[in-house]
Amino acid sequence: xxxxxxxxxxxxxxxxxxxxxxxxxxxxxxxxxxxxxxxxxxxxxxxxxxxxxxxxxxxxxxxxxxxxxxxxxxxxxxxxxxxxxxxxxxxxxxxxxxxxxxxxxxxxxxxxxxxxxxxxxxxxxxxxxxxxxxxxxxxxxxxxxxxxxxxxxxxxxxxxxxxxxxxxxxxxxxxxxxxxxxxxxx
Numbered sequence: 001x002x003x004x005x006x007x008x009x010x011x012x013x014x015x016x017x018x019x020x021x022x023x024x025x026x027x028x029x030x031x032x033x034x035x036x037x038x039x040x041x042x043x044x045x046x047x048x049x050x051x052x053x054x055x056x057x058x059x060x061x062x063x064x065x066x067x068x069x070x071x072x073x074x075x076x077x078x079x080x081x082x083x084x085x086x087x088x089x090x091x092x093x094x095x096x097x098x099x100x101x102x103x104x105x106x107x108x109x110x111x112x113x114x115x116x117x118x119x120x121x122x123x124x125x126x127x128x129x130x131x132x133x134x135x136x137x138x139x140x141x142x143x144x145x146x147x148x149x150x151x152x153x154x155x156x157x158x159x160x161x162x163x164x165x166x167x168x169x170x171x172x173x174x175x176x177x178x179x180x181x182x183x184x185x186x
Contacts, residue, residue: 002057006049019058039063041086043077045112063090072096072126076135078111079118083125091127095179098122100154100170101136104144113143116154120161123168130179133170 004017016024018040026036045059063086064071072086072093103115113135114122123131136150151170158165171177 002047018060020060035067037063037065039065039090041090042080042082043075044080044082045076045078061086063093065090069094072128074098074114074122074126074134076112077114078109079114079121083122087126093126093128094130096123096126096128096131097134098128098131098168099135100133101145101147101150102139102143103150109143116150116157119154120157120163120168128168130166131168132177133168136170137173 001017001019004015007015016038018024018038020040020042022040024038024040026038039062040058041061041063043059043061046055047057047059048054049057059075059077061075061077062073064073070090070093072090072095074083074097076099098119099114100116100119102113103109103118106115110118116133119131119133133150133154137147140147154168154170155165158168169177
């Protein structure tokens, strides 16, 4: 909420603005098989677009449900109990993207940025079949951890918890990965 005017001012006119738990059905054709539901879901962060507009816009995560697959985008977030609710109402998800970086120091960042351990909690809470770690290794001055640390910690935690290393992956910059065994495009 609160970003539509900015988007329109940037030349993007096909904008649907949502608040938490609001659903929007997108029907790209007359066939119901291709309908998609977008759900604006909670995240835990803050917003700021200028010096004087702290928390004037809404931060969120997103669920996208198609006829055969579903996707969860956690966004820029700290861990919060809403992920359990999202999982119970909209999960399981075929694929999720979950932040795992920019978490140090924890004393100041834990409320707004998940670390790999929190990322695994989100993965489980939303009931993702496969997750991809995001929000790590990109911005040099955003956090105090070494830029590759989130990837390594995630691998270690998956092994310690007996989880498959393919259940929650990270990619190299520019790497393309295929998720699933079929050539299904939906």
